[in-house]
Amino acid sequence: QAVAEFQLASREELEIQSLHNGLGRDEQAWGLALRAVTARKQVARNAVRVTQLCLQEELGLPENNLPLPNDLPHCGAYETKFERIFRGRTSREAKQLGQLLPLLHNELTQRSTDSTAALQWLNYVRGQISTQSDTTQLLKAYERMALLRQTFVTTAYRYNANIARYTELAVPQEIAAGRLVAMLIQTNASQGAEWQREAKRGAIRRATVEEAVPQSDADRGKLRTFAEKNDERSILVSP
Numbered sequence: 001q002a003v004a005e006f007q008l009a010s011r012e013e014l015e016i017q018s019l020h021n022g023l024g025r026d027e028q029a030w031g032l033a034l035r036a037v038t039a040r041k042q043v044a045r046n047a048v049r050v051t052q053l054c055l056q057e058e059l060g061l062p063e064n065n066l067p068l069p070n071d072l073p074h075c076g077a078y079e080t081k082f083e084r085i086f087r088g089r090t091s092r093e094a095k096q097l098g099q100l101l102p103l104l105h106n107e108l109t110q111r112s113t114d115s116t117a118a119l120q121w122l123n124y125v126r127g128q129i130s131t132q133s134d135t136t137q138l139l140k141a142y143e144r145m146a147l148l149r150q151t152f153v154t155t156a157y158r159y160n161a162n163i164a165r166y167t168e169l170a171v172p173q174e175i176a177a178g179r180l181v182a183m184l185i186q187t188n189a190s191q192g193a194e195w196q197r198e199a200k201r202g203a204i205r206r207a208t209v210e211e212a213v214p215q216s217d218a219d220r221g222k223l224r225t226f227a228e229k230n231d232e233r234s235i236l237v238s239p
């Protein structure tokens with residue numbers, strides 16, 4: 001989320017400059033908007049740095065190795081399979097999450113639709129601007145679109161964070177950190193010596209919340225991910 005917010009702020013800074021330059025006029029409102037987004041970009045950059053340092057400490061990485069995510073958040077539908085996964089055990093939190101996740105996905109889809117509509121409206125307003133027009137409406141149209149994009153990022157974070165929590169509740173036993181990561185996102189075992197060691201000893205492999213983590217090498221080949229069984233991707237993907 002922190003990285004996405006920084007990228008959005010950087011993009012907005014360039015977009016506002018481009019829109020303003022295309023008008024050929026200097027208006028105070030545009031200057032104020034540009035200064036505001038530039039300040040937000042600085043805050044977002046610092047937030048990314050803080051998050052990186054936190055992860056660096058958690059992972060025990062050297063000082064010159066700051067982690068940066070390169071996987072995309074999951075924005076598709078997610079099948080909780082609550083009745084099957086939690087058969088014979090009770091988790092009120094997991095049940096509530098099972099009801100919440102589809103609602104969050106609907107909200108995320110709506111945010112995407114709203115953002116697209118806002119961009120179309122912005123392009124329409126820009127096409128109506130003449131050299132003599134008041135450009136306030138164009139700025140308002142842009143700010144509305146930018147706000148909807150920011151809201152999409154926030155919603156995507158909430159969606160993924162709740163999926164991750166559901167996974168924690170659904171996994172039937174304690175597992176190593178590297179194993180859990182492989183269940184949540186696509187991992188590349190070639191990245192970093194630690195991941196290579198984990199992969200070689202079988203710590204990073206495929207799993208689903210519907211199946212217990214195998215206890216022997218013979219059982220490992222029997223596992224298939226939810227993504228392999230269904231066209232829709234869940235939180236659990238092949239490493």
